Amino acid sequence: MNNWIEETFGVRKPIIAMCHLLPLPGDPYYDEEKGMKEVIAWARKDLLALQEGGVDAVMFSNEFSMPYLTKVHAITVASMARVIGEIMHEIKVPFGVNVLWDPEASLDLAAATGAAFVREIFSGVYASDFGLWNPNAGEAVRHRQMISARNVKLLFNIVPEAAKYLADRDVVEIARSTVFNHRPDGLCVSGLTAGTQTDVSVLQKVKEAVGDTPVFANTGVRLENVREQLRIADGAVVGTTFKVDGCFENHVDPTRVKVFMETVREFRKNL
Template identity: 70%
Template sequence: MEDITMKWIKEVFGTEKPIVAMCHLQAMPGDPYYDKSKGMKEILDKARHDLLALQRGGVDAVMFSNEFSLPYLTKVKTETVACMARIIGELKEEIEIPYGVNCLWDPVASLDLAVATDAKFIREIFTGVYASDFGLWNTNCGETVRHQREIGAENVKLMFNIVPEAAQYLTDRSIESIAKTTVFNCRPDVLCVSGATAGSATNPDTLKRAKSAVPETPVFANTGCRVDTIEGLLQIADGAVVGTTFKEDGKFENLTDEGRVKEFMDTVKSFRK
């Protein structure tokens, strides 16, 4: 990895091989599974619980996402962005580590939210055309990056998920080809390699092939990292995005378990030494 690349990672995350923890927000107004009887207070209370558990457990950064806005949209509605902005705004004084945002699956909305909340990074699907669970999934990276400049978000780091969950490229392309052309054409700050769904393991071979194809670009393991696999993944990857394994009993739908976070981060910190 070039020194300049390592420099920005250390500047943003405070360490090499950072662990970016997911703060999964509950279904919000407009989402099919929003609990109207409990309202926004319940969403905010659970977000605060998860944020504080992640911070006390020692993660390097946190990323807020509308993870329970299932089924996802590729053009997020205004009410979702507004609710996320309110939640992050109310939590802001309690956030002690770098943070990013992810409006699934809408890069323009993610950028808008980042600017509104002073987030340092976003993760999204910026490139490619896919057959997905959400229908035919198209992107326009050129328009997205131009929007980034128009709204003054040029300092927001862009994490490109190049193996989208629940989706596959419409043409048969190798991970090496995808990584190389994405880097050449779009200049991502990070490439993220995922499994099939949230919590599904990132394939180490796919991760290794992506990193080998673009050795000077940071590559993160994006899903399915566990305490028993993270050391092996970090031998290949330049960092990781972690969510499900931090939950109680390691189940996607549960709240964050501080003890599981600490055990995981103790392993990571020992590896980094």
């Protein structure tokens, strides 16, 4: 199953960089005065900074649509599609999408924009900051078939941020059963919140449990720990560490991206 990673990203152990979108129409903190032009301008600036820094892929996410919904409104998908469409001609790397936190909406957006992958909470039942979380992987996979998005890869986040699995199950057991029952294209292992380091011991246990299924470190990958994380993980999703001063709310800092990616490229030479 690892073959799809190199086919999609052109490298082993890819770095997927987050392109966080500002609040969108319908979101509580949307800036109606500046409007969608500001949202597009912000996304374009971050995209170009990430690509200039040499990342292997980007993932567009409505990260500032707080507080998140587990079933988004149509305006969110429409707005994200507009943003991606406006800057599509400047996207030079493979890209994915994540409509927080709605699997079917993420797939709809992927189908409409040509995204190569989606990351979502596809399975499990959780008590979360957003209420009871009860996605249905079977429905999501069938939805992918229905909208002709069969080639879109599914990255299952099995340790959701700001949520706890309701059943008393070890993460290794969850990973193993998720792979058996749902056949994900990859698993994402996270810390508690955005920017919180993924526990190395958890990564190791999950990787050992799921065999050939790719495992991504999903949060908290930084310059000082990226080698350690990539020794285990098959790739990483990076957001906060690429921001100015490492601050979640800021723009991407191309210098931070370049230094990080130089370290990653040096590491990959020895694979």
